[in-house]
Amino acid sequence: MADELPVTRFESEIVDLVKKHDVVVIIGETGSGKTTQISQILHRAHFTASGMIAITQPRRVAAVSVARRVASEMNVRLGEEVGYSIRFEDRTSDKTQIKYLTDGCLLRELLSDSELKQYSVIILDEAHERSLNTDVLLGLLKRLAGRKCPDLKIVITSATLDGEKFSSFFSGCPVMKIPGKLFPVEVLYSTEQPINYIESAVQTALEIHTQEGPGDILLFLTGKDEIDKAIKKLEDRIRLLEEGSCMDAVILPLHASLEPELQVRVFAPSPTTCRRIIVATNIAETSLTVDGVVFVIDPGVVKQHQYSPATGMYSLVVVQISRVQATQRAGRAGRTRPGKCYRLYTETMFENELAAVTVPEIQRSSLTSAVLHLKSLDLKEVNVLEFEFLDPPSRASLEDALQQLFIIDAIREDGSITSLGKRMAVLPLEPSLSRALLAAEEASCLNEALTIAAMLSCESLFVANSKKSSSNKRDLEFKNLPDGKGLGDHIQLLQIYEEWREDGFRAEWCEQHGVKTRSMMFARDIRKQLSQIIQWESKGSSRYKQKGPDLVALRKSLCIGFSNRLAHRMQRHNGYRTLGTKSQLVQVHPSACSMEVDDDGLLPEWVVYNELVNTGRPYIRNVCAVEGSWCQPALKKLSSLSVNKLGGTQSNSGQRAKQEEKETVQTEKAGLEKPSAVQK
Ligand code: CDP
Numbered sequence: 001m002a003d004e005l006p007v008t009r010f011e012s013e014i015v016d017l018v019k020k021h022d023v024v025v026i027i028g029e030t031g032s033g034k035t036t037q038i039s040q041i042l043h044r045a046h047f048t049a050s051g052m053i054a055i056t057q058p059r060r061v062a063a064v065s066v067a068r069r070v071a072s073e074m075n076v077r078l079g080e081e082v083g084y085s086i087r088f089e090d091r092t093s094d095k096t097q098i099k100y101l102t103d104g105c106l107l108r109e110l111l112s113d114s115e116l117k118q119y120s121v122i123i124l125d126e127a128h129e130r131s132l133n134t135d136v137l138l139g140l141l142k143r144l145a146g147r148k149c150p151d152l153k154i155v156i157t158s159a160t161l162d163g164e165k166f167s168s169f170f171s172g173c174p175v176m177k178i179p180g181k182l183f184p185v186e187v188l189y190s191t192e193q194p195i196n197y198i199e200s201a202v203q204t205a206l207e208i209h210t211q212e213g214p215g216d217i218l219l220f221l222t223g224k225d226e227i228d229k230a231i232k233k234l235e236d237r238i239r240l241l242e243e244g245s246c247m248d249a250v251i252l253p254l255h256a257s258l259e260p261e262l263q264v265r266v267f268a269p270s271p272t273t274c275r276r277i278i279v280a281t282n283i284a285e286t287s288l289t290v291d292g293v294v295f296v297i298d299p300g301v302v303k304q305h306q307y308s309p310a311t312g313m314y315s316l317v318v319v320q321i322s323r324v325q326a327t328q329r330a331g332r333a334g335r336t337r338p339g340k341c342y343r344l345y346t347e348t349m350f351e352n353e354l355a356a357v358t359v360p361e362i363q364r365s366s367l368t369s370a371v372l373h374l375k376s377l378d379l380k381e382v383n384v385l386e387f388e389f390l391d392p393p394s395r396a397s398l399e400d401a402l403q404q405l406f407i408i409d410a411i412r413e414d415g416s417i418t419s420l421g422k423r424m425a426v427l428p429l430e431p432s433l434s435r436a437l438l439a440a441e442e443a444s445c446l447n448e449a450l451t452i453a454a455m456l457s458c459e460s461l462f463v464a465n466s467k468k469s470s471s472n473k474r475d476l477e478f479k480n481l482p483d484g485k486g487l488g489d490h491i492q493l494l495q496i497y498e499e500w501r502e503d504g505f506r507a508e509w510c511e512q513h514g515v516k517t518r519s520m521m522f523a524r525d526i527r528k529q530l531s532q533i534i535q536w537e538s539k540g541s542s543r544y545k546q547k548g549p550d551l552v553a554l555r556k557s558l559c560i561g562f563s564n565r566l567a568h569r570m571q572r573h574n575g576y577r578t579l580g581t582k583s584q585l586v587q588v589h590p591s592a593c594s595m596e597v598d599d600d601g602l603l604p605e606w607v608v609y610n611e612l613v614n615t616g617r618p619y620i621r622n623v624c625a626v627e628g629s630w631c632q633p634a635l636k637k638l639s640s641l642s643v644n645k646l647g648g649t650q651s652n653s654g655q656r657a658k659q660e661e662k663e664t665v666q667t668e669k670a671g672l673e674k675p676s677a678v679q680k
């Protein structure tokens, strides 16, 4: 099977090219074998004699699934010669020669091994996805390539034809194009724009199933909820079809939060006796290839995170895909034989409304983590504001990151990184949460803070649609932390974990309380790892049991960590106003646990929050009640900020820096000292 892949046919050319050049770009159709084969090819050519081969993946799921596949192709045990490393999970050993890892993991490794000495080759895979971390890596590897690390080989692989762009970024390095063996795909457009794309997609799938010959169907939707909804509809309607009128159907979901056992089903050889209908997120667009697909249904939408540096708000919005993505999706139908792609939008729309290419993540994300990372690498000659990116982020977005880092004590006024900042960068958490842990360490409540950090790192904790979970989350009785009631989500997360711990970490407890056992186990594991990283001896644990945790110290620590995300309640109602360079009127997210209210029914006056999200309207999510007096240091810092210095101009930033020095950012002071004055 592997022999037939296009990449394998170019084995000797690939080896020669990588031997001759420091940086090589390889372009090949999705499914041509780049991810699974190039590492093996270079291994066979003995590159691993001088160090491991690293292959980065933007997605955790892909890193795991591909490593598993390669281990089985090489007939070795996963974690030995072939392993993977993703955040909070390392399956590698002394024997490991081929290591699949997320781009975020490789970035973190750069902190302790700045020249990546343990590797002979770095394959930056799926570069076309342009994930934030991959973009930062591109900039950093450019600095390492060639003279600085003469023994390190860099291979960049991409599915789409923007090889020239990568090549010119790397001073004209060679680009190798692997001819694809894509079969023709007939593209069919809708004659009009459907009102409901899920319904339209389900209808189209049913028509294909009842009218077309054999071949699996791949249907793209934007997220788990939509996928579940569509699967339910499909199952209900297929059940109504007359028996024997068409072949059997198996309907399978595919998305990042799917349990691993269920993911495997999609990669099992497709049965000949029935048709598979795979309902997937964007993950099936390029990172995972499902064999056997002949029909693709493309509603033309994708869910995307969009960060606004002006407001600090994240929105998760359904947006139109780009033409590159549409082409990519269609291509998935022609891998094994001629296929068909049903676009649930009009041809005019494709031509005139879809953007040509996707906006890279770096231009629509918060850069706080990335900038902290660059700062901690101590790139002496570089001002972060001038770091060389393939597509530079906006200045506003870099400035936003610098300001946030300044407020949470990661960098000084002159832009240099603090010792706290250095420690924060090492923790595999977002900077505010890392800061909260370090503050908690100082205040002797690290034990509890670790639990909260671990719980926040679990993607979904509550069992969806469980009657128990909704009522439970709001009304969970604080048996062993009676003082914790009404203080917000962080304290409740601590409470949940504590009750589970006291109950002996049992699965039954989770089932009874509407929380996911898997997530809780994961939290327990993360907690352990975090405490190892922070190198802390669990001295406080006995005090913990006798007296109960010091919730004031704990909330103070959270207040320090999240001092870049403070909100102040309106005087007469429960709306909040966020504090920062740009403030926003927001509500507490409906998923929050119930918080203590005063006699007038008003929520706590001051809170910190984890996220500011726009889901229809602006909400703050994961909220913790704090005291006004704790917020003063942050408010002071907010009132004077000079972004230009924060960039870290250590030397030759020249004219531009001088000119910008004048443009000192003026923080909106109004309302910070006298919050009541700004209420309308
Ligand atoms: O990276 P690229 O898209 O070029 O291809 P690949 O991921 O290396 O996939 C090559 C082949 O391996 C495809 O036929 C995939 O279906 C198969 N594969 C698989 O069966 N299971 C995986 N976990 C990964 C790949």
Ligand code: MG
Binding pocket: 031, 034, 035, 036, 125, 126, 286, 287
């Ligand atoms: Mg790939």
